[in-house]
Amino acid sequence: MEIRMADLATGSAPAGGKVANTALFFRRWLANPLQMGSIIPSSRALCERVARNVERAPDEYVLELGAGTGVVSKALLDHGVPPEKLIVVEIVPDMAEHLRSVLPGVNVVCGDAFALKDTIPQEWQGRIGTAICGIPLVMLPFEQQKRFVDAVESVAPGKGFLLFTYCITSPLPYRKLGLTAKRLEWTPLNFPPASVWRYRPAG
């Protein structure tokens, strides 16, 4: 793979300009490093790789969990997801407020991605084409990972989710969680280098 210096300069920088709000992101990392999982927002290269793997029928929603300051959300919009078909869930109120200000027309929900049945309105449930996870699941105990998998299944049955991660191998024990796993993407143009995985319910 050829890596150009210009790409290293731009592609690996946090995506999204005004959206990224690196200062807010860093402040939240200082406050709760485990919940954030990263010091800075994802790079443009990584956001692009997530967005290009979205599958969605015209009437379906995209559900982004752990949207942070909105860099992946911005890439999804740039890839043609209509704002009214994008649902972003973020647990930190300051960040949800930021998301509302930089993502006009997007459905921003301040709430817990591990309790999606209660977090998102019923009218969106069962109408989700792709769920995307930005939450650092790898650091959680198995029971919490299972809770997350079940939460996604409860609102997007059979769809599974995309997960981006800094791990080289699968960040989830997918067989034990009843999932299949496929690594779709890898990019060195992120800090740290990152992969995009797709998990689906097995069988």
Ligand SMILES: C[S@@+](CC[C@H](N)C(=O)[O-])C[C@H]1O[C@@H](n2cnc3c(N)ncnc32)[C@H](O)[C@@H]1O
């Ligand atoms: C690694 S950051 C990813 C942010 C952004 N998607 C990006 O790529 O730059 C993880 C985000 O997940 C949020 N988060 C953590 N636990 C969550 C939960 N249970 N429900 C919703 N959001 C959560 C954090 O507040 C943080 O904004």
